[in-house]
Amino acid sequence: MSDDSIRTRKFNGRTNAPVTIKGVNLAGKTFVITGTTSGIGIETARSLALNGAHVVMLNRNLVESEKLKKKIIEEMYDAEIDIIECDLNSLRSVKKAADEFIEKNWPIHCLILNAGVFGTASKTTVDGLESHFGINHLAHFLLIREFLPIVRNSNPSRIILVSSSVHANCGVSPSMSIEDKIKILCPESPLDASWFRLYARSKMCNMLTAFKLHRDEYLNGISTYSVHPGNGVRTNILRDSWLVSIASFLSTPFTKNISQGASTTVYCAGHPEVANISGKYWESNWDDEKNLYKEVARDEKLQNELWKHSEKLLDNLLEDRKNSCLFEC
Numbered sequence: 001m002s003d004d005s006i007r008t009r010k011f012n013g014r015t016n017a018p019v020t021i022k023g024v025n026l027a028g029k030t031f032v033i034t035g036t037t038s039g040i041g042i043e044t045a046r047s048l049a050l051n052g053a054h055v056v057m058l059n060r061n062l063v064e065s066e067k068l069k070k071k072i073i074e075e076m077y078d079a080e081i082d083i084i085e086c087d088l089n090s091l092r093s094v095k096k097a098a099d100e101f102i103e104k105n106w107p108i109h110c111l112i113l114n115a116g117v118f119g120t121a122s123k124t125t126v127d128g129l130e131s132h133f134g135i136n137h138l139a140h141f142l143l144i145r146e147f148l149p150i151v152r153n154s155n156p157s158r159i160i161l162v163s164s165s166v167h168a169n170c171g172v173s174p175s176m177s178i179e180d181k182i183k184i185l186c187p188e189s190p191l192d193a194s195w196f197r198l199y200a201r202s203k204m205c206n207m208l209t210a211f212k213l214h215r216d217e218y219l220n221g222i223s224t225y226s227v228h229p230g231n232g233v234r235t236n237i238l239r240d241s242w243l244v245s246i247a248s249f250l251s252t253p254f255t256k257n258i259s260q261g262a263s264t265t266v267y268c269a270g271h272p273e274v275a276n277i278s279g280k281y282w283e284s285n286w287d288d289e290k291n292l293y294k295e296v297a298r299d300e301k302l303q304n305e306l307w308k309h310s311e312k313l314l315d316n317l318l319e320d321r322k323n324s325c326l327f328e329c
Contacts, residue, residue, distance in 0.1 A: 011267060013230055013284030016259040017047040020267035020285060027052035030107050030154075031269060032147070034086065034140065035115025037064035040162075040229050043262035044114060046072050048270060049079045056106065058086035058097055058115075058143075088115055088139035090126040091317055098146035107154035108147055110269045113140040113206070114162045118199045123190035127317050130187045132195075136202035141209060141310045148217075155221025156275060159213055160268055163206040163226045165283065168293040170204040171197055178305050181296075186309060204296065205306060207281065212303035214279030223278035225268040228291070229261040230284060 011020050026048060036045040036057040049055045049072050059065045065083045072079045082104075086097035116136045125134035140161070151157045171193065172181050185201050185208075187193065193201070210226040217224065264285050268274055280287040281297070296302065 009286055011263065011285035013256060014260055015263045015285060016257075017043050017262040017266040018050065018259070020263050021047065021051050021270040024270055024272065025052055026270055028054075029109040030054040030056060031110045031112060032056045032058065032101070032108050033112040033114055034058045034088065034143070036068060037061045040258055040262035040265065041114045042068060043259045044112060044265050044269070045081075046075075047259075047262065047266045049081055050076050051270065052080075053270070054080040054082070054106070056082045056084060056101065058084050058101075060085070060087040060089070060093075088135045089122075089131075091139065091142060091314070092126075094139050094142050095146070095318065098143060102146070102150070106150075108150045108157060109154050110158040110160065111143070111147055111151055112160045112162070112265060112269055113143065114160075114265065115140075116162065116202075119195040129317075130190045130192070130198060132198040132202040133185075133187055133205070136199070137205035137209070138310060138313065140206070142314055144209070144213070145311070145314070151222055152217070152220050156223070157221060158223045158225065158269060158275075159210070159217075160225045160227055160265055161206045161210040162265060163210070163228055163281070164200070164203040165228045165291050166196070166200045167203040167207050167297065168291070169197065169200040170293075170296070171201065172204065172296050174295040174299070178301060181299075181302055182305055182309055185306060186313070204293070205310075207292075207297045208299075208303045208306050209310075211279055211297060212300075212307050215300070215303070218278050223274075223276060225274075225278070226281045227264050227268055228281070228283045229264065230256045 031048050031053045033041060033045055035041040037059050045055050045057055057065050062085055069081045069083060072081060084097050084100050087093040117131060120131040123131055125131055127134060129138060151159060172184050185205055207226045210224050214224040264282050267285050268282055277287060281289045281292040283291060
């Protein structure tokens with residue numbers, strides 16, 4: 001890791017995404033991003049592509065994906081953008097998307113796990129998982145598992161998990177048993193808690209996963225970042241929650257725009273000066289971690305248990321899907 005004593009802060013929460021990598025040539029680098037058809041994902045993909053990166057978008061909505069691709073190419077005619085269909089609501093779709101990517105033999109210099117849901121209309125995924133846990137954590141965990149060998153072989157490389165400062169509201173106490181912590185973080189039912197609490201739990205899962213990846217993979221040439229876009233970023237992650245959408249509208253003068261919300265992700269993904277600052281929690285283009293719930297997020301035993309639990313859950317669900325497909329597909 002870099003010596004913080006000689007670092008100076010160049011950007012803040014009001015910095016727009018393109019500014020953070022101005023002059024950085026990303027030609028020859030491949031960035032894989034989930035959720036680029038709305039919110040900060042749009043600006044993340046755009047900023048990286050306009051700096052010469054090969055951007056691969058993993059999205060459910062192919063129509064909106066093509067619109068974004070066309071828009072970026074209008075700005076830079078030789079922008080290199082590919083689209084792979086990937087519905088994070090279905091583990092089968094995620095696995096299919098991963099397989100399709102692997103067949104291309106592309107490298108992965110940066111994997112950005114950006115997509116997320118809050119207050120979903122559907123309380124469970126296709127696989128019967130609580131939606132926040134299934135989409136925000138487990139689907140992305142599957143992508144990590146499938147892509148990790150490629151990310152290792154592409155080193156120096158980076159993995160970014162977009163989390164949130166609300167992870168601190170996950171309801172997990174440091175004094176709880178490891179079994180109780182896992183039970184809370186990995187809910188079996190959407191009735192276990194409020195939308196806000198379920199979302200916070202999924203974001204803590206993202207954070208635990210990021211810090212576990214740092215411990216395991218930094219020596220393999222992979223730097224890992226847990227990123228909070230900022231409080232009140234004007235994004236439609238709240239699209240299925242009408243009450244929160246109204247609150248978001250009323251608070252517009254006090255919130256970040258989409259480009260400002262994407263800036264920390266873009267900075268951590270593309271700037272050479274943060275290449276080795278791995279295993280940190282970032283807000284507003286800085287990593288002082290003042291809002292990190294360290295007592296839980298830095299619990300290495302919990303990181304390990306969540307990883308094992310997620311792997312076991314994936315194996316069981318994918319096997320069930322494989323067996324059912326023998327009769328239904």
